[in-house]
Amino acid sequence: MFAKLQGARKEKAPADLQGSAQNSHCSPRPRVCSNPSAGKGMGLLLKVLIPLLGLGLAVYFYSGPGNFNEEMLRGKRVIVTGASSGIGEQMAYHLARMGAHVLLTARTEAKLQKVVDKCLDLGAASARYVSGSMESTAFAEEVVKEAEITWGGLDMLILNHIGYSYFNFFNGDVDHVRKVMETNFLSYVAMTVSALPMLKESEGSIVVVSSVSGKVASPFTAPYSATKFALEGFFSSLRHEFIIENVNVSITLCILGYINTENAVRAVSHVIKVAPAPKEECALEIIRSGALRQRELHYPASTVTPAVLLRDFAPDFLDGLIRSNHQVENIKRAPPSQGSGH
Ligand SMILES: NC(=O)C1=CN([C@@H]2O[C@H](COP(=O)(O)OP(=O)(O)OC[C@H]3O[C@@H](n4cnc5c(N)ncnc54)[C@H](OP(=O)(O)O)[C@@H]3O)[C@@H](O)[C@H]2O)C=CC1
Numbered sequence: 346m347f348a349k350l351q352g353a354r355k356e357k358a359p360a361d362l363q364g365s366a367q368n369s370h371c372s373p374r375p376r377v378c379s380n381p382s383a384g385k386g387m388g389l390l391l392k393v394l395i396p397l398l399g400l401g402l403a404v405y406f407y408s409g410p411g412n413f414n415e416e417m418l419r420g421k422r423v424i425v426t427g428a429s430s431g432i433g434e435q436m437a438y439h440l441a442r443m444g445a446h447v448l449l450t451a452r453t454e455a456k457l458q459k460v461v462d463k464c465l466d467l468g469a470a471s472a473r474y475v476s477g478s479m480e481s482t483a484f485a486e487e488v489v490k491e492a493e494i495t496w497g498g499l500d501m502l503i504l505n506h507i508g509y510s511y512f513n514f515f516n517g518d519v520d521h522v523r524k525v526m527e528t529n530f531l532s533y534v535a536m537t538v539s540a541l542p543m544l545k546e547s548e549g550s551i552v553v554v555s556s557v558s559g560k561v562a563s564p565f566t567a568p569y570s571a572t573k574f575a576l577e578g579f580f581s582s583l584r585h586e587f588i589i590e591n592v593n594v595s596i597t598l599c600i601l602g603y604i605n606t607e608n609a610v611r612a613v614s615h616v617i618k619v620a621p622a623p624k625e626e627c628a629l630e631i632i633r634s635g636a637l638r639q640r641e642l643h644y645p646a647s648t649v650t651p652a653v654l655l656r657d658f659a660p661d662f663l664d665g666l667i668r669s670n671h672q673v674e675n676i677k678r679a680p681p682s683q684g685s686g687h
């Protein structure tokens with residue numbers, strides 16, 4: 346059913362600002378405040394401390410250790426999943442320009458063929474694709490096997506694909522949740538397990554593309570958000586174990602805000618009026634953070650870092666801010682689920 350293989354090679358070396366009463370310092374009744382200076386303190390916190398902390402963290406996460414040089418990717422063997430469109434496609438082009446060997450995967454063969462052709466034009470050391478669906482962990486393993494057969498090793502595994510998920514009120518469809526967990530989470534685990542022997546050998550890198558939705562929940566993304574939260578739990582635990590066992594394989598978790606890919610803009614632009622960040626720059630930042638073996642990337646840092654910080658300091662304030670950025674009146678309620686995936 347899956348795995349159609351195609352390759353090509355170039356001969357080169359291998360605001361709602363009100364929180365709920367639950368967490369506030371004041372009682373729910375108006376003007377009965379247990380601590381009159383709390384308002385002032387909160388003001389100072391919001392105006393000075395959080396931006397300062399945000400700046401510090403942005404510098405920490407964004408710049409990372411060492412300097413990035415595009416030569417770092419020359420001749421490196423890289424798998425990119427979800428590479429037929431969006432951010433994955435842009436990552437393939439950057440890697441090609443940097444002279445890497447790329448193995449691309451997604452379901453749509455015709456799109457992958459075009460991306461492979463463009464990669465070869467841009468200067469990839471080699472470019473090929475395997476098409477199939479990540480709903481099946483057998484396919485995920487097959488992609489890694491292909492890298493082993495073709496290159497005999499692997500330097501970087503970029504896990505980026507996502508399956509379709511509706512942007513709407515949760516419709517109660519448990520089968521859909523299972524399906525997106527399989528596509529967006531389990532296949533990432535399966536690819537990591539299969540690729541680990543090669544990555545240990547090369548002291549390589551795993552790059553996991555996640556989202557603000559994997560740190561802070563927003564409405565209309567319940568199944569998707571669950572898959573992204575799962576990624577952080579799994580890969581952060583694995584990072585500990587690598588350190589305990591002296592496994593020199595880096596894990597970079599990429600926390601992305603709204604990016605201007607066709608699918609994302611189509612899905613949410615009628616509801617979210619925030620301007621999306623450019624996919625080309627986003628793709629380059631992901632590669633950079635992986636090459637520098639950073640723990641985490643926040644892109645764009647200007648919105649992601651404050652959101653991640655506020656999550657623990659002022660969760661109700663953040664939730665209100667997130668809801669105020671959604672034009673809920675533009676959400677068309679779907680009829681209750683009949684058990685179908687979409
Ligand atoms: N765009 C955004 O606003 C944001 C994106 N992100 C993350 O960035 C990453 C890329 O997102 P983006 O570029 O927008 O996504 P796109 O929808 O543009 O691309 C998704 C890719 O995954 C592939 N894909 C879809 N279904 C399957 C499947 N069942 N099996 C294998 N491959 C599949 C698609 O190709 P095909 O259909 O041919 O299979 C495509 O190549 C994702 O991890 C996403 O969560 C995070 C935050 C925000």
Ligand SMILES: CC(C)CCC[C@@H](C)[C@H]1CC[C@H]2[C@@H]3C(=O)C=C4C[C@@H](O)CC[C@]4(C)[C@H]3CC[C@]12C
Pocket residue numbers: 512556557558563566569601602603608609612613617619648652666667670
């Ligand atoms: C500080 C706040 C203003 C930030 C709120 C940002 C919210 C609204 C942003 C951050 C991450 C974004 C989602 C995302 O990760 C990926 C996808 C997949 C795509 O195919 C469809 C759109 C979707 C669901 C995005 C929807 C908008 C999200 C929730």
